[in-house]
Amino acid sequence: MTPAVFLIILCVGVVSGASAFDLSLDVQWQEWKMKYEKLYSPEEELLKRVVWEENVKKIELHNRENSLGKNTYIMEINDFADLTDEEFKDMITGITLPINNTMKSLWKRALGSSLPNSWYWRDALPKFVDWRKEGYVTHVRVQGRCNSCWAFPVVGAIEGQMFKKTGKLTPLSVQNLVDCSKPQGNKGCRGGTTYNAFQYVLQNGGLESEATYPYEGKEGLCRYNPNNSSAKITRFVALPENEDVLMDAVATKGPVAAGIHVVHSSLRFYKKGIYHEPKCNNYVNHAVLVVGYGFEGNETDGNNYWLIQNSWGERWGLNGYMKIAKDRNNHCGIATFAQYPIV
Numbered sequence: 439m440t441p442a443v444f445l446i447i448l449c450v451g452v453v454s455g456a457s458a459f460d461l462s463l464d465v466q467w468q469e470w471k472m473k474y475e476k477l478y479s480p481e482e483e484l485l486k487r488v489v490w491e492e493n494v495k496k497i498e499l500h501n502r503e504n505s506l507g508k509n510t511y512i513m514e515i516n517d518f519a520d521l522t523d524e525e526f527k528d529m530i531t532g533i534t535l536p537i538n539n540t541m542k543s544l545w546k547r548a549l550g551s552s553l554p555n556s557w558y559w560r561d562a563l564p565k566f567v568d569w570r571k572e573g574y575v576t577h578v579r580v581q582g583r584c585n586s587c588w589a590f591p592v593v594g595a596i597e598g599q600m601f602k603k604t605g606k607l608t609p610l611s612v613q614n615l616v617d618c619s620k621p622q623g624n625k626g627c628r629g630g631t632t633y634n635a636f637q638y639v640l641q642n643g644g645l646e647s648e649a650t651y652p653y654e655g656k657e658g659l660c661r662y663n664p665n666n667s668s669a670k671i672t673r674f675v676a677l678p679e680n681e682d683v684l685m686d687a688v689a690t691k692g693p694v695a696a697g698i699h700v701v702h703s704s705l706r707f708y709k710k711g712i713y714h715e716p717k718c719n720n721y722v723n724h725a726v727l728v729v730g731y732g733f734e735g736n737e738t739d740g741n742n743y744w745l746i747q748n749s750w751g752e753r754w755g756l757n758g759y760m761k762i763a764k765d766r767n768n769h770c771g772i773a774t775f776a777q778y779p780i781v
């Protein structure tokens with residue numbers, strides 16, 4: 439929590455006082471605190487209630503508008519409802535790479551990234567892909583209050599390729615990446631990129647499993663032990679900013695690590711439906727694992743989606759997953775910063 443935000447909330451709490459709460463929300467507040475195991479000090483309780491009420495009203499408005507067909511997805515009052523947008527932004531996402539256009543073209547040139555030599559036109563690809571059903575995907579993880587989002591899809595994409603190669607699905611170590619990829623430019627719990635993390639695994643010649651190097655959600659010294667390595671990659675492929683190419687990679691290779699632009703105020707309360715956020719652009723600030731794609735309703739209706747695994751726990755969204763608009767002009771930059779490993 440930044441001091442400024444804290445001060446503002448404190449002021450609201452002090453000025454309006456407990457009596458300014460919407461008393462009709464009392465029961466819901468108690469139930470929510472119990473469900474998400476929230477324990478506050480008495481002072482904190484007042485501040486959190488103010489923030490929570492604001493979020494509840496926003497979510498209820500959004501869902502009322504959804505029933506009128508004004509948006510495409512439903513929100514819920516989840517674990518994050520006691521955080522302000524600023525707090526959420528500071529704590530939960532985590533790409534810091536300045537992915538402006540200059541950086542993007544440099545990055546692509548460095549990787550020789552152009553249209554791959556061979557890729558399929560979409561008509562040749564399956565209409566639905568879900569790698570979870572093929573055994574390529576481990577569990578949904580919780581990044582916690584650490585800006586380590588960039589590490590999760592890297593681990594997820596390597597897990598998928600290792601499974602493809604060996605037939606064994608072994609959860610790999612996110613913490614290994616958080617602690618050890620600083621020489622490649624990552625900053626532990628203060629941000630990083632999937633690109634730098636793949637680079638680490640490549641240069642390091644290995645990655646430990648979650649069993650030998652478990653997640654802690656805070657930065658520590660690098661404890662990588664090559665004796666305990668359980669995966670390695672031979673190279674990784676960076677995709678051009680093109681949803682058809684991303685579709686080809688997801689269909690023919692497996693789960694792909696991708697960046698997205700998170701509009702914090704809406705994505706954090708996503709529950710179900712195809713997320714479409716008019717405020718989205720392609721300035722990527724979060725990282726996710728694309729595990730498939732498909733469409734809802736009739737194929738021609740334009741209700742295509744990418745199926746995405748997030749790192750905000752199973753209680754967020756569709757059991758930790760979400761659907762986000764596909765083939766709608768690279769919505770939220772889903773094809774802007776995508777990579778997959780070769781093992």
Ligand SMILES: *[C@@H]1O[C@H](CO)[C@@H](O)[C@H](O)[C@H]1NC(C)=O
Nearest residue numbers: 535536537538539540541542
């Ligand atoms: C893009 O990001 C780089 C790296 O931070 C920075 O040096 C450069 O000035 C930025 N370019 C623009 C146009 O913002």
Ligand SMILES: *[C@@H]1O[C@H](CO)[C@@H](O)[C@H](O)[C@H]1NC(C)=O
Nearest residue numbers: 649650651663664665666667
């Ligand atoms: C990692 O490797 C070391 C040295 O080979 C071994 O002693 C240790 O038990 C391993 N750690 C785990 C958690 O398996």
Ligand SMILES: *[C@@H]1O[C@H](CO)[C@@H](O)[C@H](O)[C@H]1NC(C)=O
Nearest residue numbers: 660661662663664665666667
């Ligand atoms: C790795 O295992 C070898 C052989 O058991 C051992 O000599 C070496 O000390 C181990 N390395 C580490 C870093 O634990």
Ligand SMILES: *[C@@H]1O[C@H](CO)[C@@H](O)[C@H](O)[C@H]1NC(C)=O
Nearest residue numbers: 734735736737738739740741
């Ligand atoms: C959409 O799909 C439904 C069910 O499959 C079908 O009955 C309907 O005719 C379709 N509508 C259009 C416009 O194709």
